[in-house]
Each structure stands twice: as structure tokens, then as C-alpha cells.
Amino acid sequence: MVVAGLQRAIFEHKIAPGTKLSEDEVGEIFGVSRTIVRSALQALAHSQLVSIEKNRGAFIASPTPKEAHEVFEARGLIEPRVAAMAAKRMTDQMLEILASHIEDEHAATASGDKGRALSLSGGYHLKIAEIAGHEVFTDFIRALISRSSLIIALYWRRADTTCESHSHHALMKAFEHRDPAAAEEIMRSHIVDLHSGLNLSDVNRSPLSLADALKL
């Protein structure tokens, strides 16, 4: 699937915001016709990962500072509620899945694969939404996490992601105790941390060529 391929590349920061996605070029890379590419680009445009300009083409989206602020404000409203719901419905099996997810994250961080670590960190948040079992919120969170990936590429202040692991561990404790209020509060402050980890005054620009980026 070409949507998934492009998404992964975006999540792992293989392609930078602003990169042009020519239909022919993308089609060449994935070995499909322009029809498929077009459909994929429209899907990605709908989730705000690419912006399509009429008669000009599709580009990896470059969220503005305002947009970045709004995305994390939205996450700050929705995710705590969802974390509380997940805590209520938590099972031992789900706890194990979350734990192994965190291990993968650690492994990726240890091996220095920043992109993969970041992508897995988003996956952890998404997993919580899935456990909460609320499809509407899950869809929203999926979209917000995707956009967060672009935002982090543009505005992330520090190079480390260690604060991540700490918060995620704290969340695990709350889930183990099936404590909705704690989960909600930890998630809230975690999102605030992420939000304040952004430097919305200047931008990290690092344009890449599409062909280089997409070695699948």
C-alpha cells in the first residue's frame, strides 16, 4: 500500500515537510500507476499530512506554529479522557502489549534510530486509544499523532526523547492499578510536556530529495 509507505516515511522523518510529491515519481517508486498515487495523495491530504495545490501538485505538509499549538491543545483535551477510559477497560493482556511496545521503543532509542523511536512513541499513544475502545476518539488521535510527527520534525527543541519514556512508564503504573484519575492526570501533564518541548519561534528546515528518502 502506497499510503502506508508514505505514512511510514513521514512518521520516521525520512521525508521532510515541504517536499514535493510528484505523481509520476511516487508512482515510479512504488511501481503503481498515477491513479493509485492520486488516491493515496488525496487520502493523505484528508488527514492533513500532505497539502494538494490545484494544478501545482502535492507537498508534504508544513504545519504552521499556530497549527502545531492547536494540535497539541487538542491532544491535551482528548488524550487524557481516553487514557482514563483505557484505564477502566485495561486487561492483563493489554498491559503486556503496552509493555512490549515500550521495550521496542527503548531498543530503538538505544540503537540510535531516532525516527523509529519517535514512530513507536506515537504508536504507544495510539494503542492506548485502541484499548479505550472508542473509535471516534481513536480516529481523532490517530490523525493528531500523525500531524504531531510533522510538527516535531519542524519544531522539536531538544534532540533527546527521554522524557517520553519516563511519562510512559508512569502511565503504565496507573494502568496497572486501573486508576483512571491518575492515568488522566499523567497523560495531561505528558501532553503539556510535549507541547512545551516545541520551539514555535524558529523552524528546523531540512529539505530532502524524495528519491533518496524512500529507500523502502
Next chain:
Amino acid sequence: MVVAGLQRAIFEHKIAPGTKLSEDEVGEIFGVSRTIVRSALQALAHSQLVSIEKNRGAFIASPTPKEAHEVFEARGLIEPRVAAMAAKRMTDQMLEILASHIEDEHAATASGDKGRALSLSGGYHLKIAEIAGHEVFTDFIRALISRSSLIIALYWRRADTTCESHSHHALMKAFEHRDPAAAEEIMRSHIVDLHSGLNLSDVNRSPLSLADALKL
């Protein structure tokens, strides 16, 4: 635009959930080729207004009771926050726009045009989000209101919408006083009212033919 045309028909309850949207038929009605129709149907599928089944076609979505519940739960979380934000940023000009919107709603109700009244009622909620100036929340609310239209078609308990006008008037008062807390609370209870106005145990099925429905 064919997307807008289909959307309006859905919002005004001209086409019922479950109705099949044949590509040829839709293309015939709007005078465009199947390529355009396919693109439009995919866009509508992304916003969950139609569901596309592989090799079978596109159908107006039929939200399940669970989905209906979730949509209004999401609205109950997001819209109060947005109403508070709107109250903070409210201007006299915006108040007038909202007021005229309510008048239109009254007029439509008075003339017995239920579909249009419902559509305008949704538009009022959307307008509030636009005034709040938060694009991310506005997009979410737009999607939720769209889906609410289908949900109301399927599960609305009573025939009247008078409770609507009452809550909307109460909101106006809060906006006039620039009172975020009041706006938030009124919106919250308004959404709860809407939610409890649904009868999620049985369904109002009323299939229509597409050609009849789309007298644009």
C-alpha cells in the same frame, strides 16, 4: 462540486442512510465523469459519510448505535471547550451573524422545512467553532456534525427540534456577556440533551431512490 451537492443532500435528509450511490448514476446526475465521482465518494468516505465496500460500491453510511453514542460523547467533550473559546473572542459583528443564523433557523422551522432547519442548526454549531478560531477543533466538529446528521436521521426520537432553539438562545446570552464558563456549561448540557434525544434501540429506516432525492 459534487462533494458539496451530496453533502447537502445528506445534511437535509434528502438521501437516507444505506442508499447506494452508483458511480454512473451520480455522474449522470451531476454531469461529470466517473473519475470525478470516484474522487468525491472517496472524500466522503474519509469523512465517514459514505462507506465504500470493495467491488460492491458506495453507500450512504449507517452509523451504528455505538458510533452514534461515541459521536455525541466526542461532541460533549470538544464543543463545550470550543464554546468557551468562542465566548472569549466574541465580537459584536459575530454576534449579529449568529443571531441572523438563528433567525434563518426559525424561518425554516416555521415553513416546515425540517431538513433545512436541521442543517442550519448544525451550521450554528459550526459557526461557533469558526469564531473560536481553532482550526483543528473546527475540523473535528465539522466532521462530527456531518455524522450527527446521519445519526439523527436514524435515531432521532421526537419530531420537533424546539429544544434546539431554546439552547441556542441561551448560548446567545452567554456570548453577549462574554461569559466563557456559562457558554461552556450551556453547550455541555445542550449536547447531553441532543444525546439523550436519541433512541438507540430501534432505527428509523426510510430508504429512498437516489434520483428522486437529488432534485438540486
Next chain:
DNA sequence: TCTGCCTAAATTGTAGCCAATATTTTATAC
């Protein structure tokens, strides 16, 4: 040298065609 316009190349937008899959009809057997 810089500005403005005009032409040409490249890229997206749309339409129509053939292939693949689902649905309906019809024929046959029980």
C-alpha cells in the same frame, strides 16, 4: 543588467477503455 513577455516543457485534471469482481437470471436436477 534588469524587466517583461512569449514560447516550450513538464505536471496535473479529466475522460474513456478494458479487466476483474459481484449480482442476477436462467436452466437443470432432485
Next chain:
DNA sequence: GTATAAAATATTGGCTACAATTTAGGCAGA
């Protein structure tokens, strides 16, 4: 008469070709 199976029909899926629009380059004039 009913049920099963096979063929015919209709509908969607994907590709290619053509049209429309934008962008880039070059040329002329100031």
C-alpha cells in the same frame, strides 16, 4: 416446486491517452 449451479449482466477497479494549467527558460527591449 425448490434448490443448486452456471451463464449472462451490470458495476466497480485500474490504466492509458488526451486536455488544461502552471512553471521555466529564452529573447527582446529599455
